[in-house]
Amino acid sequence: MDKSAKFAQLFLRLALGFSFLSAVADRFGMWGAQGEPSVAWGNWSSFLDYTYLLVPYMSRALSDIAGTVATVAEVLFGILLIIGFKTRLAALGSALLLVVFALSMFVFLGAKAPFDYSVFTAAAGAFLLAAVAKYEWSVDQSIGK
Template identity: 55%
Template sequence: MKQKIIKLFLRTAISLGFLSAVADRLGVWPTEISTWGNWESFLRYTQLINPWFPEAIIPTIGTIATIAEIIFALFLIVGFKTELFAKLSGVLLLIFALSMTFSTGIKGAFDYSVFTAAAAAFALSTYKEKYMELDSLLKNKKRDDV
């Protein structure tokens, strides 16, 4: 039972981390507690940690990252293809961490625990037993249909 609770906690924590970051860049969080506070500030930060990309494609990169974070968060919350979306989340977080490290130094990646979040996502991808996941319902439905 302990493993199931840990898996649920990992799914929830990673998902809420993604959704909180998205909410921040969309101006949902109050300005006094936000990191970016709006889309334009988020894109400036995206340019800062991705200086090797032309400025013209930064909005596309920011949009793709934001859409990925929303999709990954929602699929992890409901438990759809958990292992796959946990791995994809780990890759995305590792890209963030490495971008931060190579552009502004390792301190920011450590301070924001991005390497830790990536490791948590990769660890989540190794949990095979289903618990409170849509995949369990789909698997049972498939079995019932046979």
């Protein structure tokens, strides 16, 4: 693998991983309060309200569970991608999670939303990362996977 490809896979791992963790941090008010510039949710309750917008076919209780499961998955995938452990599995899980999110946005918020927030692009990047043969600068590489 040439240097640019090594850097590209590392950059993609970090970009996806930190993006997941940043979104989770927003849900807990770590980027600021709801309504402040560049804050999507600002608190857990607002995030769960948004989740319900994306899955209106579920009851509110199931929607809240889905939001919690998605958050746990994002934390797990984010950490795994950043450290490069079980990278292929984390990238594939990330891609599938992002596709579900993008399709829900597309159907329930309109076609523009997932494109404006580059959700399909992130999903494509995650699928591409899952196809990489070797993960440089990773725990996977260190343990010989």
